[in-house]
Amino acid sequence: MTGRPEDHEGANGRESEPDPGPGHLVTGHTHVHAGGIEAASDGGPAEPVAIGPGVIQIDTLLGGWRRMTAGYLVEGPAPVLVETGSQSSAGALLAALEHLGVGPGDLAGVAVTHIHLDHAGGVGDVARAFPDATVYVHEKGARHLADPSRLVASAARVYGPLLDELYGRLEPTPPERLHVLADTETVEIGPGRFLTAVDSPGHAKHHLGLHDSVSGILFAGDAVGVRLPDAGVLRPATPPPDFDLGEAVHSLRKFAARRPSGIALAHYGLLEDTEALLEEAEATLRSWAETAERALREGRDIAAALEERYRFDTSHLSAEFREKLEVLNGFHSNAEGLRRWLETSGRMAAERASGAPQPGS
Numbered sequence: 001m002t003g004r005p006e007d008h009e010g011a012n013g014r015e016s017e018p019d020p021g022p023g024h025l026v027t028g029h030t031h032v033h034a035g036g037i038e039a040a041s042d043g044g045p046a047e048p049v050a051i052g053p054g055v056i057q058i059d060t061l062l063g064g065w066r067r068m069t070a071g072y073l074v075e076g077p078a079p080v081l082v083e084t085g086s087q088s089s090a091g092a093l094l095a096a097l098e099h100l101g102v103g104p105g106d107l108a109g110v111a112v113t114h115i116h117l118d119h120a121g122g123v124g125d126v127a128r129a130f131p132d133a134t135v136y137v138h139e140k141g142a143r144h145l146a147d148p149s150r151l152v153a154s155a156a157r158v159y160g161p162l163l164d165e166l167y168g169r170l171e172p173t174p175p176e177r178l179h180v181l182a183d184t185e186t187v188e189i190g191p192g193r194f195l196t197a198v199d200s201p202g203h204a205k206h207h208l209g210l211h212d213s214v215s216g217i218l219f220a221g222d223a224v225g226v227r228l229p230d231a232g233v234l235r236p237a238t239p240p241p242d243f244d245l246g247e248a249v250h251s252l253r254k255f256a257a258r259r260p261s262g263i264a265l266a267h268y269g270l271l272e273d274t275e276a277l278l279e280e281a282e283a284t285l286r287s288w289a290e291t292a293e294r295a296l297r298e299g300r301d302i303a304a305a306l307e308e309r310y311r312f313d314t315s316h317l318s319a320e321f322r323e324k325l326e327v328l329n330g331f332h333s334n335a336e337g338l339r340r341w342l343e344t345s346g347r348m349a350a351e352r353a354s355g356a357p358q359p360g361s
């Protein structure tokens with residue numbers, strides 16, 4: 001497969017904005033078996049779990065994999081679901097909501113932290129199943145939910161067959177059901193309970209955090225990174241085409257300033273030592289960016305440099321699990337996002353002007 005970040009750009013160079021990009025995955029370095037990913041479907045839907053007062057974690061079972069992608073139901077008179085997962089997850093998600101007693105007329109809102117397909121691919125299907133639900137999204141993502149054609153075409157170029165095998169696509173949401181959330185805007189769930197939107201670009205331009213006033217939990221999407229319970233290591237998520245270090249760090253500090261009681265990652269689950277987590281996230285991001293910058297200056301392969309430095313001990317994990325991790329948050333995707341950021345942010349031009357060594361010199 002030949003997905004390159006350039007492919008995310010609109011075919012027309014006069015487009016004011018590049019395509020949002022489909023998310024973490026840059027293929028070509030993962031090992032997909034004919035007939036699809038070897039999913040670890042170990043039978044039966046995962047049980048939803050309460051992670052705070054009126055906050056239910058739902059495993060959306062991307063690819064049949066447990067503990068990779070989560071959605072969160074915030075309960076109250078007007079309950080809101082945060083993240084749908086991919087379209088391929090819609091069946092598992094809808095079954096979980098039914099199990100929780102959420103009937104077709106009950107869900108008041110669906111909020112997506114950003115429009116990458118592993119977070120928002122199921123929105124059209126979920127909106128159809130819950131006809132009264134308002135769909136909340138960042139202003140830079142809204143038009144892609146109303147008309148997903150460019151997003152899906154971009155994803156198809158990058159993912160190839162994996163798009164349908166793993167993620168599925170994205171059904172349009174009627175524009176009148178979309179509600180664009182501005183920074184600090186609130187979504188009321190009940191008396192005294194609301195979600196506050198936190199504009200948090202960096203991972204993607206169209207990224208929002210959502211902070212629950214009752215539990216204190218902040219739903220962080222991918223802005224803090226990826227930390228799968230089965231891996232136990234926090235990795236930044238720096239995919240093309242939007243990744244920007246300065247914005248990502250600024251977003252982490254906005255999260256910290258809200259003093260959340262917990263941070264719920266889409267990949268995956270609740271972490272309670274939020275101050276330490278956000279500090280670790282910032283340090284990790286800066287460290288990965290430095291490694292990428294040095295590799296680029298020295299004319300080395302960025303992904304290889306990242307892998308050399310940050311490969312963690314995975315000897316206790318199965319080969320299958322390592323493959324999943326590479327699909328969801330691989331070195332190659334992160335390297336492409338960092339390279340693109342370095343090349344477009346002016347940093348490398350500044351280095352050249354100051355007489356820093358050139359690649360290959």
Ligand SMILES: [Zn+2]
Nearest residue numbers: 116118222266
């Ligand atoms: Zn994600």
